[in-house]
Amino acid sequence: GAALQVLKKVSLDLERFGARVAAEIDSLGRECELNPPALQHYDAWGRRVDHIVTCTAWKRMKEIAAEEGLIAEAYERRYSSWSRVHQVAKLYLYAPSAGFFTCPLAMTDGAAKVIESLGISRPLAKAFGHLTSRDPRKFWTSGQWMTERKGGSDVAGGTESVAREQPDGTYCLYGFKFFTSATDSDMTLTLARIMDAQGRVEQGSRGLSLFFLEVRDKEGKLNGIEVQRLKEKLGTRQVPTAELLLDGSKAHRISAEGRGVASIASMLTITRIHNVISAVAGMRRVINLAREYASKRVVFGKLIKDHPLHMQTMARLEVETRGAFLMLMEITRLLGLEETKMASEQDLHLLRLLTPVAKLYTGKQAIAVISEGLECFGGQGYMEDTGLPVTLRDAQVLTIWEGTTNILSLDVLRSLTKSQGQVLTAFCSGVQGKLALASSISELESSAQLLQDALHRLGQFTHRVGSKGAVAMELAARDFAYTLARIYTGALLLEHAARPDASSTDTYTAQRWCKQDLCPVDSEEKAGCYDAKAASMDTCLVYERSPVLKGKL
Numbered sequence: 001g002a003a004l005q006v007l008k009k010v011s012l013d014l015e016r017f018g019a020r021v022a023a024e025i026d027s028l029g030r031e032c033e034l035n036p037p038a039l040q041h042y043d044a045w046g047r048r049v050d051h052i053v054t055c056t057a058w059k060r061m062k063e064i065a066a067e068e069g070l071i072a073e074a075y076e077r078r079y080s081s082w083s084r085v086h087q088v089a090k091l092y093l094y095a096p097s098a099g100f101f102t103c104p105l106a107m108t109d110g111a112a113k114v115i116e117s118l119g120i121s122r123p124l125a126k127a128f129g130h131l132t133s134r135d136p137r138k139f140w141t142s143g144q145w146m147t148e149r150k151g152g153s154d155v156a157g158g159t160e161s162v163a164r165e166q167p168d169g170t171y172c173l174y175g176f177k178f179f180t181s182a183t184d185s186d187m188t189l190t191l192a193r194i195m196d197a198q199g200r201v202e203q204g205s206r207g208l209s210l211f212f213l214e215v216r217d218k219e220g221k222l223n224g225i226e227v228q229r230l231k232e233k234l235g236t237r238q239v240p241t242a243e244l245l246l247d248g249s250k251a252h253r254i255s256a257e258g259r260g261v262a263s264i265a266s267m268l269t270i271t272r273i274h275n276v277i278s279a280v281a282g283m284r285r286v287i288n289l290a291r292e293y294a295s296k297r298v299v300f301g302k303l304i305k306d307h308p309l310h311m312q313t314m315a316r317l318e319v320e321t322r323g324a325f326l327m328l329m330e331i332t333r334l335l336g337l338e339e340t341k342m343a344s345e346q347d348l349h350l351l352r353l354l355t356p357v358a359k360l361y362t363g364k365q366a367i368a369v370i371s372e373g374l375e376c377f378g379g380q381g382y383m384e385d386t387g388l389p390v391t392l393r394d395a396q397v398l399t400i401w402e403g404t405t406n407i408l409s410l411d412v413l414r415s416l417t418k419s420q421g422q423v424l425t426a427f428c429s430g431v432q433g434k435l436a437l438a439s440s441i442s443e444l445e446s447s448a449q450l451l452q453d454a455l456h457r458l459g460q461f462t463h464r465v466g467s468k469g470a471v472a473m474e475l476a477a478r479d480f481a482y483t484l485a486r487i488y489t490g491a492l493l494l495e496h497a498a499r500p501d502a503s504s505t506d507t508y509t510a511q512r513w514c515k516q517d518l519c520p521v522d523s524e525e526k527a528g529c530y531d532a533k534a535a536s537m538d539t540c541l542v543y544e545r546s547p548v549l550k551g552k553l
């Protein structure tokens with residue numbers, strides 16, 4: 001009963017918000033794409049100001065985000081654990097029309113989550129209030145300045161910024177941040193190494209602490225920050241991304257000393273889920289547009305929708321997208337439970353495992369589906385003024401930031417090692433639980449059996465390769481993560497198709513999903529792709545006739 005009341009209220013809000021996306025937000029998003037940010041280094045009198053100039057549509061997006069509570073919704077928890085689902089559903093409607101304002105929102109959500117998880121102490125209470133405000137005049141966005149010249153995902157090896165403690169307990173930061181997105185934000189979280197009285201710092205991840213700083217002071221001057229340049233990027237051109245020099249930026253240490261990396265773990269969960277939102281919403285948008293087009297465009301004497309091959313192609317895209325949507329909503333549901341202290345041990349293990357799995361798999365799905373989606377428009381899909389090419393350019397970022405596919409595959413393995421295999425046990429029982437009902441329904445029985453077989457093969461594979469040591473498992477990491485994605489998504493589709501009010505297309509979607517190789521890691525291992533011979537041949541193959549290995553082979 002209570003859940004139905006929540007559903008009713010949330011549905012009304014989504015209906016209303018959807019109308020606002022169509023009437024107002026979508027055209028603002030297009031404006032952000034056509035008027036990208038610019039950097040003004042000096043004012044008229046030659047003073048260095050480093051002002052990032054953004055268009056009015058970008059500024060309006062920030063106001064709308066506050067009015068709609070796109071961050072606040074998740075932290076007010078009006079609907080307990082369902083508040084996170086409500087927020088993500090809104091962001092899903094919003095993302096393809098947002099002119100990539102989703103990027104600052106992802107980092108703002110991540111910052112709010114870190115502050116909440118660390119305990120909202122004095123310098124942070126004010127910031128948390130701004131980040132979760134519904135008042136456009138008070139609402140802040142946050143950056144996350146992690147990447148330095150030496151690289152992105154390897155923060156332990158790549159962070160050179162240092163922090164010097166001041167007499168009043170604050171710190172001054174010095175360093176160069178090579179890649180800071182949504183640099184027009186009000187505050188940021190950043191990593192640095194604390195310097196002792198002798199000027200020494202500790203290397204590795206143990207030397208890193210987390211800091212919070214406001215980007216500008218009371219007078220609106222930059223806080224010891226020089227904006228060196230804005231980046232020119234393949235896509236996400238709506239978002240200002242800059243290289244920054246920190247030269248004495250006043251900051252507060254908010255993690256325990258040397259616990260910087262551990263304290264941003266909750267932020268990575270949030271930003272990865274936001275990445276999944278953008279992936280799934282982008283897929284859905286291109287399919288909706290292609291579907292509409294197919295009902296209007298006539299070729300070879302009939303509408304494209306009346307060409308069975310075209311419908312088959314689009315149905316394949318639809319299956320991928322429906323699967324990805326259920327995966328997004330599953331990790332969102334788990335996050336909602338975690339935040340309201342309602343999660344079981346199994347839920348927590350699943351959230352830890354499925355977050356990187358969903359991020360890496362939906363990123364790949366989005367590029368493939370959106371690329372195929374453009375093809376549904378023929379030559380028009382390649383023309384900038386249709387607004388279609390930007391969807392593909394902006395999708396490519398989804399497999400790159402917040403960890404590339406391989407980095408996330410290794411993170412999946414790390415979750416296995418750290419939990420001593422418990423996340424995999426949780427995965428298997430999670431899948432079994434979802435298959436229970438489907439196994440007893442005649443149309444779903446054979447698909448459920450295919451999933452059971454895949455789960456069995458996965459277990460055998462883990463047993464075989466687990467004993468061979470870390471190298472074999474590392475080579476299998478990507479295919480292993482794909483296997484988890486395919487099996488779990490299949491289980492979600494079958495669970496969905498087993499509901500009493502499910503439709504014949506729900507059944508068909510689940511059946512189609514289960515027809516692919518659900519356990520590629522087993523197939524590849526049996527083909528010898530992970531043994532030592534294959535590893536050395538991979539290198540020979542890639543570097544054949546390259547000067548790099550001349551004389552070394």
